[in-house]
Amino acid sequence: MNKTDKSDSYNNNRRKILKAGAAAGAAVFAPYIRTAKAAPVEINILSWYGLGEPDMVAEFEEANNVKFKPKYYAGGDNMLAALAQSPPGTFDLIHTDAEYARILIERGDLVDALDPADYPFDDMLHEDFTKFPGHWKDGKLYSVICRYGHLGVSYNTDALTQAEAMSYNAFWSPKLAGKVGHFDWHLPNLGEISLLNGNTSPSPFDIDKAAWDKVKEKTLSLKPQVKGYFDYGGTFASLKNGEILACAGIGDWVTAVVAKDGGKVASVVPDEGGIQWTESYSIVSSSKKKDLVNKYIQYCLSPEGQVKSANMAAYPGFVVTQGGENALIKATPDEAKRSGQMPGLANNPITLINEGKIHYRDTPKQQTLEDWNDFWSEYKNA
Amino acid sequence: MLWRAPLLIWQILFFVVPLFFLVYLSFWVVKNYRMTPALDPVNWIKMLSRDYFWSAYGLTLTMATVAALLVSLLAFPAAYTLAFKVSARVRQLAVFVLIIPFFTSYLVRIYAWQTLLAENGVINAFFSLLNLGPFTMLNTPIGTMVGYIALTLPLVVILQTISLANIDRSLVEAAHNLGCGKLRTILTVIIPLAKNGIIIGMVFCFILSFGDFVSPYYLGGSKPPTLSILIIDTTKAGQQWPKAAVVAITMIVTLFIVAIAAVAAAYKRPGTR
Amino acid sequence: MISFKSILLRCYVVLVFAVVFAPIIASFVFSFNSDRFPTVPLGSFTTHWYQQVISDSEFWEAFRNSAITAICTAIVATIIGFSAAYTDYRYQFFGKSVYLALGLLPPTIPLVIFGLAMLAWLSRLGMSGQSYSVFLAHVVMCTPFAMAIIRLRLSQMDESLEAAAWNLGASHWSALRHVVLPFVRPAIISALCLTAAVSFDEFAVAWFVSGLNKTVPVVVLEILQGQVDPRINAIGTFVFLTSMTLVVISQVFLLTRTTKS
Numbered sequence: 001m002n003k004t005d006k007s008d009s010y011n012n013n014r015r016k017i018l019k020a021g022a023a024a025g026a027a028v029f030a031p032y033i034r035t036a037k038a039a040p041v042e043i044n045i046l047s048w049y050g051l052g053e054p055d056m057v058a059e060f061e062e063a064n065n066v067k068f069k070p071k072y073y074a075g076g077d078n079m080l081a082a083l084a085q086s087p088p089g090t091f092d093l094i095h096t097d098a099e100y101a102r103i104l105i106e107r108g109d110l111v112d113a114l115d116p117a118d119y120p121f122d123d124m125l126h127e128d129f130t131k132f133p134g135h136w137k138d139g140k141l142y143s144v145i146c147r148y149g150h151l152g153v154s155y156n157t158d159a160l161t162q163a164e165a166m167s168y169n170a171f172w173s174p175k176l177a178g179k180v181g182h183f184d185w186h187l188p189n190l191g192e193i194s195l196l197n198g199n200t201s202p203s204p205f206d207i208d209k210a211a212w213d214k215v216k217e218k219t220l221s222l223k224p225q226v227k228g229y230f231d232y233g234g235t236f237a238s239l240k241n242g243e244i245l246a247c248a249g250i251g252d253w254v255t256a257v258v259a260k261d262g263g264k265v266a267s268v269v270p271d272e273g274g275i276q277w278t279e280s281y282s283i284v285s286s287s288k289k290k291d292l293v294n295k296y297i298q299y300c301l302s303p304e305g306q307v308k309s310a311n312m313a314a315y316p317g318f319v320v321t322q323g324g325e326n327a328l329i330k331a332t333p334d335e336a337k338r339s340g341q342m343p344g345l346a347n348n349p350i351t352l353i354n355e356g357k358i359h360y361r362d363t364p365k366q367q368t369l370e371d372w373n374d375f376w377s378e379y380k381n382a
Numbered sequence: 383m384l385w386r387a388p389l390l391i392w393q394i395l396f397f398v399v400p401l402f403f404l405v406y407l408s409f410w411v412v413k414n415y416r417m418t419p420a421l422d423p424v425n426w427i428k429m430l431s432r433d434y435f436w437s438a439y440g441l442t443l444t445m446a447t448v449a450a451l452l453v454s455l456l457a458f459p460a461a462y463t464l465a466f467k468v469s470a471r472v473r474q475l476a477v478f479v480l481i482i483p484f485f486t487s488y489l490v491r492i493y494a495w496q497t498l499l500a501e502n503g504v505i506n507a508f509f510s511l512l513n514l515g516p517f518t519m520l521n522t523p524i525g526t527m528v529g530y531i532a533l534t535l536p537l538v539v540i541l542q543t544i545s546l547a548n549i550d551r552s553l554v555e556a557a558h559n560l561g562c563g564k565l566r567t568i569l570t571v572i573i574p575l576a577k578n579g580i581i582i583g584m585v586f587c588f589i590l591s592f593g594d595f596v597s598p599y600y601l602g603g604s605k606p607p608t609l610s611i612l613i614i615d616t617t618k619a620g621q622q623w624p625k626a627a628v629v630a631i632t633m634i635v636t637l638f639i640v641a642i643a644a645v646a647a648a649y650k651r652p653g654t655r
Numbered sequence: 656m657i658s659f660k661s662i663l664l665r666c667y668v669v670l671v672f673a674v675v676f677a678p679i680i681a682s683f684v685f686s687f688n689s690d691r692f693p694t695v696p697l698g699s700f701t702t703h704w705y706q707q708v709i710s711d712s713e714f715w716e717a718f719r720n721s722a723i724t725a726i727c728t729a730i731v732a733t734i735i736g737f738s739a740a741y742t743d744y745r746y747q748f749f750g751k752s753v754y755l756a757l758g759l760l761p762p763t764i765p766l767v768i769f770g771l772a773m774l775a776w777l778s779r780l781g782m783s784g785q786s787y788s789v790f791l792a793h794v795v796m797c798t799p800f801a802m803a804i805i806r807l808r809l810s811q812m813d814e815s816l817e818a819a820a821w822n823l824g825a826s827h828w829s830a831l832r833h834v835v836l837p838f839v840r841p842a843i844i845s846a847l848c849l850t851a852a853v854s855f856d857e858f859a860v861a862w863f864v865s866g867l868n869k870t871v872p873v874v875v876l877e878i879l880q881g882q883v884d885p886r887i888n889a890i891g892t893f894v895f896l897t898s899m900t901l902v903v904i905s906q907v908f909l910l911t912r913t914t915k916s
Contacts, residue, residue, distance in 0.1 A: 044867055049877065049880070049881030049882065050881065050882065054711070067712075069867050070713075071866065071867050071869075072877055072880075072881060074618075074880060075618055077618045077621070078618045080415050080621060081617060081618065081621055081623075082866075084415075084416075084417075084621060084778075085774055085778040085783055085784070085866075086778070086783065086784045086866055087778075087781050087783075087784065090784055090866065090867065103415060106414075107415075178518075184604070184615075226605065227521055227603060227605070228521040228602075228603020228604060228605040229603065229604045229605060229607075230603065230604075231599075231880045232880065232881055232882070233878070233879050233880045233881055233882065233883040234599075234600065234603070234880075234883075236882065236883055237496065237692065237883045238521070238603075240691070240692050241500045241501060241502055241503070241692050242500075242501050242502055243500060243501055243520055243521055243603075257882070261691050313882070314881060314882050370622065373615075373622075374432070376615075377432075377434050377607075377612065377615060377616075378432070378433065378434045380434070380604065380605070380606065380607050380615075381433075381434035381437045381438055381441075381606050381607060382434075385738045385739075385741050385742040385745070385746070386738075386739075386742050386746075386748075386754065387738075388734065388735040388738045388739070389735050389738060389739040389742070389754070389757065389758050389798065389802075390754070390757070392735055392794060392795065392798070393757045393758065393761070393795060393798070394757075396773070396776075396791050396792065396794070396795045397757070397760075397761055397769075397795045398757070399776060400769075400772035400773050400775070400776035400777075401764070401769075401772050403772065403775055403776045403779065404768075404771065404772040404775060404776075407775050456671070457671075459664060459667050459668075460667055460668045460671040462664070463661075463664040463665060463667065463668050464668060467661055467664055467665065468665075474910070476668070476672075478906050478910070479672070480672075480675065481902060481906060482899055482902050482903065483675050483676065483679065485849070485852045485853060485856060485898055485901075485902045486679065486852075486856065486894075486895055486898045486899060486902070487856050487872065487875070487891060487894045487895060487898065488856070488858075489858050489872055489875050489876060489879065489887075490678075490682055490875060490887060490888070490890070490891035490894060490895070491678040491679065491682070492678075493682070493875075493879060493883075493887050493888070493891075494677075494678035494679070494681045494682040494685070494888070494891075495678050497681065497685060497692065497693050498677065498678065498681055500692070503693075504681065504693070531674070532674075532675070532678065535671065535674070535675060536675050539671065589763050589765075592765065593764075593765020593766060593767060593768065594765070594766075595766075595767050595859070596859075600879065610765060610767045613767050613768070613771060614767065617771065623771075623775060626771060627771070627775070630767070630768040630771055630772070633765060633768060634764065634765075634768060637763065637764075637765075641763065
């Protein structure tokens with residue numbers, strides 16, 4: 001298995017070998033043959049599922065002779081655990097939710113300060129994106145927003161009309177008995193119930209003890225309706241095959257993919273308001289490839305990177321820049337229209353933010369994350 | 383000593399020490415997402431005082447017990463047939479074939495069950511031909527149970543077959559000659575003689591089901607969650623590894639008690655009952 | 656009348672086999688099915704999922720990780736298993752039952768728990784997420800199988816055989832090499848194959864400790880958690896073929912012994 005001895009003829013034959021369909025031997029050697037060519041630089045990325053898949057990174061890999069090696073996690077706590085359990089230097093780039101970026105930054109020694117001039121902050125679609133809560137510390141930028149999305153009521157269009165779905169109360173509808181699913185993470189679910197209880201100011205995540213007790217009580221009353229608690233894969237499959245007819249804690253990021261696959265599902269931001277998930281990139285301090293990583297972040301914020309993100313196979317995210325929106329309307333007008341990413345549409349995400357209907361997802365302010373998680377376990381066992 | 387060393391060194395370094403480290407870990411404290419070594423019983427107190435912990439505990443215990451009984455019952459007619467009704471060659475071939483799936487990608491098989499059990503899946507399509515159903519099986523305890531069966535049935539059939547095939551035939555014949563009916567022979571002669579194999583099959587089924595997290599998650603919709611899911615949930619939740627360690631240790635202790643009790647029952651001398 | 660009951664019982668056996676093998680067959684069929692969520696009637700025939708898997712460099716890298724881990728695990732676990740089985744066969748000593756328990760207990764510990772313990776311990780040592788992390792854990796899990804298979808074979812060896820070689824002036828080592836090893840060779844090959852199969856299939860502990868060095872089952876688990884699609888079935892075909900081949904070879908070598916003795 002001496003890779004340096006493999007001559008170039010192997011490289012030329014590589015495609016043929018792979019196409020020929022791979023005996024076990026070829027299977028073992030194939031990666032060597034691939035890397036023998038020019039030994040691309042490896043970038044280790046810790047991210048949500050899909051961010052390191054070919055549809056996102058292949059072009060950049062080709063142009064810069066790099067190879068992304070993704071480690072996928074589900075949920076910010078999971079990300080923190082993965083980071084804590086790996087030796088320093090394991091990861092170069094972290095893709096994370098804004099509220100967990102805040103935790104990374106608070107730690108002080110995990111991620112590097114960035115130069116705002118490197119990114120198109122003057123082209124952001126919303127002022128908030130340029131100074132997103134938690135991304136700045138002591139006047140320094142540590143994390144750059146790259147995509148976002150809205151969470152509300154996701155439903156099967158055969159089971160509910162859009163009008164019915166315009167309130168979280170729909171989850172309690174007798175039509176959905178035993179057919180409501182939960183994305184298995186407390187923050188988005190409890191955030192939505194908190195909105196239903198009217199906790200909009202200052203935030204559904206900033207609630208006092210009395211309001212928190214009410215959220216718990218309301219959540220528990222949903223239990224008889226619940227089919228199960230699913231990870232992304234499970235949510236996706238259950239919506240597609242009709243196991244569940246509505247799902248809390250998710251939004252277009254799931255239903256768009258299911259719909260693309262022929263499922264009759266949609267998502268709305270109901271009248272009580274919606275939750276925003278916000279994803280951003282940070283550069284790990286112990287990385288030795290910071291320049292390259294930074295170049296990739298710039299690529300993700302470029303119009304072409306934004307179009308890729310908005311059409312990402314695993315789950316789409318809204319564009320954050322004007323340049324991205326223009327490119328999206330040009331490249332995939334149908335997707336731009338469907339997701340409201342055009343000026344003047346009623347479901348335009350920026351309009352929704354400006355109308356005050358959107359609340360940024362956050363960690364609980366007056367309780368600990370442990371309290372919320374504890375209750376979530378209790379609810380699942382109720 | 384030379385021959386003993388490799389196993390001792392490896393298993394102590396990478397089996398015994400990690401498990402004891404888990405015990406130590408259960409006394410650590412977590413502050414601001416960072417674990418700090420300590421000797422604080424707070425995780426034990428918090429975890430053991432939670433209702434949801436005990437309901438998950440009861441559920442897991444029940445599910446694993448039901449699986450052990452159900453799988454043993456399902457396996458017995460097959461093992462009986464393989465032991466008594468077919469030639470030794472066929473029996474050997476059957477065991478040979480049954481061993482294969484036990485070592486063959488459990489994950490992929492569970493995914494296949496997901497598509498088979500779904501509301502518009504293959505099994506319900508079959509039922510609808512008979513004008514039945516659709517039945518809800520996926521994301522219910524039935525789904526979890528199907529997963530447990532898929533995991534353990536081949537193993538239990540093998541263990542039962544071997545222990546039944548080793549029964550002294552003359553004892554069975556003697557029972558027949560004494561006018562003992564078929565069913566009575568099975569109940570009073572065959573089963574007591576094959577007791578050890580049957581109990582060991584049950585214990586293995588119990589152990590494997592008790593610790594499995596794939597079936598309850600991907601076939602049971604983690605509703606309600608079992609202890610193994612609780613472990614995974616807890617590790618995901620803000621670095622609560624020490625609490626997950628508490629759950630893990632409780633599970634190991636339970637398994638040891640069950641295994642020791644079962645082995646004691648299996649090897650109890652006849653006449654003491 | 657006997658025949659009716661026997662036929663019924665035989666049908667039941669066939670049913671049990673059908674239930675056991677249904678998912679494997681289903682997975683194979685679905686891997687060629689165009690629908691993402693297979694229903695009846697099936698969609699059209701496609702090799703799309705295979706093409707996707709074959710052209711995915713991440714899969715090949717995982718396959719390589721799995722293969723290397725399985726081979727290393729098989730060799731080391733079989734060596735340790737042999738030495739432990741030989742210890743049990745040849746020596747009596749104080750605490751032997753504890754020693755044997757140490758060898759045979761690992762499969763009774765739930766995978767989640769062992770994974771958790773292993774990750775906590777290895778990350779304490781700074782050894783988690785390395786290319787060898789999965790290997791370290793898999794040796795623990797595979798050794799009992801190797802030990803059991805080789806011990807079984809040793810128990811069929813005439814105890815006086817080795818002693819006779821000693822009496823004829825053979826050293827301990829050469830008696831081992833020329834008498835014991837040839838006799839247990841089929842069991843060793845059997846153990847190598849079976850432990851490789853166990854390692855190749857193991858997903859839970861590998862998921863905990865593998866970090867970026869994912870093995871094939873970890874990739875399957877990630878697809879299951881992420882974007883579920885029939886790529887799992889296509890990968891499944893590779894995995895089934897590999898582990899079935901290994902388990903079959905393993906058993907053939909075990910059975911050669913039975914028929915000979």
